[in-house]
Amino acid sequence: MGTGCVHVVGAGLAGLAAATALAETGRCVILYEAAPHAGGRCRSYFDAELGCRIDNGNHLLLSGNRAALDYLDRIGAHGSLEGPLEAVFPFVDAVTGERWTVRPNKGALPWWVWSAKRRVPHTRAPDYLAALALRRASPSATIAAVLDPRQRLFPRLWEPLAVAGLNTGAEQGSAKLFWRMLAQTLGRGGAACRPLLPRVGLSESFVEPALARLRAKGAEIRFGARLRALTFGRDRVSDLDFETASIALDSADGVILAVPAAIAARLVPGLIVPDRHSPIVNAHFRCAPPAGSPFFVGVIGGAAEWIFRKREVLSVTVSAADRFVECAAPELRDLLWRDVAVGYRLPAHPVPPARIVKERRATFLASPEQLKRRPRQKTAWRNLLLAGDYVDTGLPATIEGAIRSGFAAAGLATDCQPRAFSKTVASGGWAAAH
Numbered sequence: 431m432g433t434g435c436v437h438v439v440g441a442g443l444a445g446l447a448a449a450t451a452l453a454e455t456g457r458c459v460i461l462y463e464a465a466p467h468a469g470g471r472c473r474s475y476f477d478a479e480l481g482c483r484i485d486n487g488n489h490l491l492l493s494g495n496r497a498a499l500d501y502l503d504r505i506g507a508h509g510s511l512e513g514p515l516e517a518v519f520p521f522v523d524a525v526t527g528e529r530w531t532v533r534p535n536k537g538a539l540p541w542w543v544w545s546a547k548r549r550v551p552h553t554r555a556p557d558y559l560a561a562l563a564l565r566r567a568s569p570s571a572t573i574a575a576v577l578d579p580r581q582r583l584f585p586r587l588w589e590p591l592a593v594a595g596l597n598t599g600a601e602q603g604s605a606k607l608f609w610r611m612l613a614q615t616l617g618r619g620g621a622a623c624r625p626l627l628p629r630v631g632l633s634e635s636f637v638e639p640a641l642a643r644l645r646a647k648g649a650e651i652r653f654g655a656r657l658r659a660l661t662f663g664r665d666r667v668s669d670l671d672f673e674t675a676s677i678a679l680d681s682a683d684g685v686i687l688a689v690p691a692a693i694a695a696r697l698v699p700g701l702i703v704p705d706r707h708s709p710i711v712n713a714h715f716r717c718a719p720p721a722g723s724p725f726f727v728g729v730i731g732g733a734a735e736w737i738f739r740k741r742e743v744l745s746v747t748v749s750a751a752d753r754f755v756e757c758a759a760p761e762l763r764d765l766l767w768r769d770v771a772v773g774y775r776l777p778a779h780p781v782p783p784a785r786i787v788k789e790r791r792a793t794f795l796a797s798p799e800q801l802k803r804r805p806r807q808k809t810a811w812r813n814l815l816l817a818g819d820y821v822d823t824g825l826p827a828t829i830e831g832a833i834r835s836g837f838a839a840a841g842l843a844t845d846c847q848p849r850a851f852s853k854t855v856a857s858g859g860w861a862a863a864h
């Protein structure tokens with residue numbers, strides 16, 4: 431891509447990761463964002479009705495998400511996450527009220543599955559080892575076709591992890607992708623599975639510090655800049671056509687297109703991208719979370735799936751939430767609060783004020799068919815690269831995937847890897863992006 435300016439279009443996490451990595455190398459960077467704010471699908475805002483800041487959706491990181499942690503290091507926000515000191519996953523059965531905590535041991539040898547105190551109640555070690563079958567799964571296999579849904583462990587561990595990680599039900603989710611996710615987290619032991627959450631909010635951790643870093647490095651950031659079209663020459667992009675202005679590219683300039691899949695497909699001729707999406711529903715309940723209560727609780731057998739304790743809200747996530755997207759907000763509020771009340775031992779009435787956020791196109795559907803549609807980062811035009819959670823990172827559509835794709839695009843744009851990225855490459859997903 432040469433040594434000219436890199437025009438990064440889209441200021442979600444992929445665009446921010448690419449822009450910060452490039453700015454770090456001293457490269458001229460201009461970041462364009464259609465919205466008046468950065469962060470895309472991962473941001474915080476003030477909700478006037480609730481009277482507090484909320485995240486668009488709860489986002490959980492794990493300590494094994496190396497690219498995401500490299501990114502936070504780079505923008506000076508590593509200390510902005512919090513979580514339990516060890517890999518602990520508390521669960522509650524919404525029907526029976528039974529509680530248990532899954533506690534993987536620190537090292538990669540998973541002796542925790544032999545400890546009744548650390549595994550799911552009423553399960554045995556061989557139930558866990560059955561997951562090794564995922565490693566040999568064919569690219570067309572779904573999770574439910576490889577793991578036995580009748581086993582007790584399935585609804586109590588594998589299914590909740592798959593739905594949370596892939597935002598796709600086990601009946602549709604790719605077994606191969608689930609295996610890759612497990613291999614990089616549970617497979618590397620508890621040290622790679624410590625849950626991490628933003629102490630204040632998503633924007634305070636992932637977005638604002640990145641913008642500050644970019645400005646400090648002299649990068650230009652243009653909000654309200656919606657790219658309408660690209661002009662293509664024989665082997666390179668020659669112009670960027672924004673709603674407000676057209677920009678002619680220099681022969682050494684490059685473009686990183688970090689917009690969502692559907693927008694990229696509209697802008698780039700012949701680009702094939704995942705075209706089925708999966709929704710996520712979040713409910714933010716304004717209440718004082720009980721002091722000393724867990725950072726989050728997984729719910730089995732309820733309507734809620736995960737409940738997160740934030741500073742001013744208790745917040746529910748339901749992934750692969752097709753069954754709820756058409757439900758009216760008051761109905762969802764009452765339904766989900768029932769599980770919060772059980773999970774956090776709170777009164778069932780009155781139901782606190784709540785904001786229901788439905789992200790209909792939260793991520794692409796991680797089915798075997800859709801995965802075949804993930805594009806590579808390089809395009810047919812030598813100065814145009816793609817970044818975003820939908821490109822073929824080998825990971826599900828996550829913060830980690832988006833940031834890896836941004837780092838990889840920055841590496842390709844400079845024909846070398848950004849400094850902090852070298853650690854990430856070692857963890858494996860990057861190679862799949864090429």
Ligand SMILES: Cc1cc2nc3c(=O)[nH]c(=O)nc-3n(C[C@H](O)[C@H](O)[C@H](O)COP(=O)(O)OP(=O)(O)OC[C@H]3O[C@@H](n4cnc5c(N)ncnc54)[C@H](O)[C@@H]3O)c2cc1C
Nearest residue numbers: 440442443444464470471487489490657818819827828829
């Ligand atoms: C509710 C919810 C919960 C989630 N939970 C988790 C979780 O727990 N853990 C996890 O790891 N991941 C989670 N994710 C996924 C994660 O948020 C995404 O994978 C990631 O944020 C995607 O980043 P991106 O940069 O690829 O895309 P986006 O965030 O979509 O960024 C694209 C940017 O491009 C801009 N844009 C669009 N069109 C144009 C244009 N024409 N010109 C200029 N700019 C344009 C958009 O405004 C946007 O800012 C969740 C997502 C949602 C929605």
